[in-house]
Amino acid sequence: MTTDTLSTKDKILQAAAEIAKEVGPVHLSLDAVARRAGLSKGGLLYTFPTKAKLLEALVEQHVSEFDESLRREEAARNHGPNSVVLACIAVYRAEFVCNEPEPSGILAAIANDPGFLEPIRRYNKQLLQRMRDNAEDPTLAMMVFLTIEGLRSLKLFEMGLLSKAEQIAAIDRLKNLFEPADPEMADVPVPA
Amino acid sequence: MTTDTLSTKDKILQAAAEIAKEVGPVHLSLDAVARRAGLSKGGLLYTFPTKAKLLEALVEQHVSEFDESLRREEAARNHGPNSVVLACIAVYRAEFVCNEPEPSGILAAIANDPGFLEPIRRYNKQLLQRMRDNAEDPTLAMMVFLTIEGLRSLKLFEMGLLSKAEQIAAIDRLKNLFEPADPEMADVPVPA
DNA sequence: TGTACTGTACCGTCCGGACGGTAATGTCAA
DNA sequence: TTGACATTACCGTCCGGACGGTACAGTACA
Structure with missing residues (x-):
């Protein structure tokens, strides 16, 4: 049933x-x-x-799917330092590698009623807060958030600007900003 | 007249x-x-x-306004190394500081017909290419592009995630990645 | 016997766009 | 300089069609 x-x-x-x-x-x-x-x-x-209920479901589905994956990745990192940022990167990387379709549904919902932005806004606000609170370098966490947001935006609008390899490289470089064992290196990017 | x-x-x-x-x-x-x-x-x-012509004008206006500002900033930097990236950052910073309204018109155009994405796609592709060709560190240029895209996206959807000060700080930190006189420092971010 | 539908017919509303005006301003030749 | 016409910048109305939503009778599976 x-x-x-x-x-x-x-x-x-x-x-x-x-x-x-x-x-x-x-x-x-x-x-x-x-x-x-x-x-x-x-x-x-x-x-x-109603149509509104359909659109609502579209938004809900996307947010909750992301959140579930995120929580899973966080748990896999035992909620240690930087785990939220790293989990976020991992989720985006996975959904990108798996070739998930861009969430055009969200765009449709927002286009119908800007009010649908509110739940997304709320979720993102809380997510960013958690990223910063949990990160060793909050400013860098914000930069990561923005970069991922940029990649997301590129995907949402189907700009074919970056090849798959380039995007994965960007994600992995992002990850490297956080993962080196030496904490003093945390905000030094690896050389290109 | x-x-x-x-x-x-x-x-x-x-x-x-x-x-x-x-x-x-x-x-x-x-x-x-x-x-x-x-x-x-x-x-x-x-x-x-027709409605389509109106939407087309909406897109055209936004792209050409950005391009004009960009060319101006590039010229002000004598088209030297990194001038495209820096000009791009400057334009975004200016339009942000001046409190320009978010380009909801573009969203409207795309929502009416995804075909309006094509000119934007073309423009962005060419812009990214120019940024990389002109930058000393092309990968870093790409990261800057993505971060700006992230900020843009946040603005487009009116996510009030970052305060004005935080956003300006992010932009300026981005700028600092490129501007230090010492070229060896070019890809080392300033500490938070 | 009910849950999860199908299929059809229909209503009211809204929207894009076409069309026929019109008033003000400009142009130009006799 | 005046009369004839052109152009610009609008107004107001109308229509065909699409869309969201309702209503309801029928059906198939469990």
Whole structure:
């Protein structure tokens, strides 16, 4: 039951993200989503009673998926110093290596109603705080956050500026800023 | 005449960006833009014969404004080494200090038609190339590009994560990576 | 017997865009 | 310098279509 529901939900969510990406959030219609997801409009409205609920789910899905991965990576690092920053880098690296699709759904949600930014704002605020509190060099943590945000943005808008290798190199260089055993080296970047 | 025309155009462009920001790009209607810009729908359609043309102008305006500022800053640095990166940082810093509004218009354009990403993609590709070619440390140039992109993204989505002071500090720290007279220090960040 | 849909028909609203004006200003030739 | 026409910069109205959402009858599986 739950599995079936989730599966249908996921199909819808995926369809919505795809359509938003293809034709732009403005032209994301429930009819098109239903068609792509392989069910009727009635069925779609049965699962998500309004368009707003669908968009909300799109945002929720993305944030909670990221958070789950992050917590897992943090735990794997025993919540030690810099674990939040490193976990964040690891999650982004993984979702990048696994070729996860860009979250066009979020864009669609925001385009429909800027109010959907609020939960994301809240989450990011709290995340950045945790990154800094847990990092040995808070300023550097902020720089990492910004760089990842830059990579994310490039991905979100499908700018094909950097090759996969370049992006992974950037991520790994970021990681190296934190991982050297010698703490005095923590804010010295490795040479190119 | 021309001044009047430009003024009307600018009023429309500004109105469109404001509305997009307030109600979301999806709900950006020509009627609303006309109302906000203080003219009739007919007058609006006279200035921009289609909605697509309006959105195109929104994108064009933003890109060309940035490019003009950039070229100016580059020239001020006599096109010497690192001048592109430094100019880029300076432009972003200036438009940030001057409290320029976030370019919600671009979001609106993209939301209407992802095709509007293409010119931006092209511009960014060429910009990044120029940054690297002109920089003493191309990898570091890329990192700067990503960090600025991160700050941009934060601004675009109005995440109020970093205080003004923090953002300026981040920008200036970025600048310091390139500006020290001693070239051997070029990729060592100043301590926080 | 109910949960999870399908399929269809329909309603009200909104929107982009076309169109037909019009008033003010400019141009130019007789 | 005046009358004829052109251009610019708008106004107000209308329409076809799309979209979100409702309602409801039917169906298939468990």
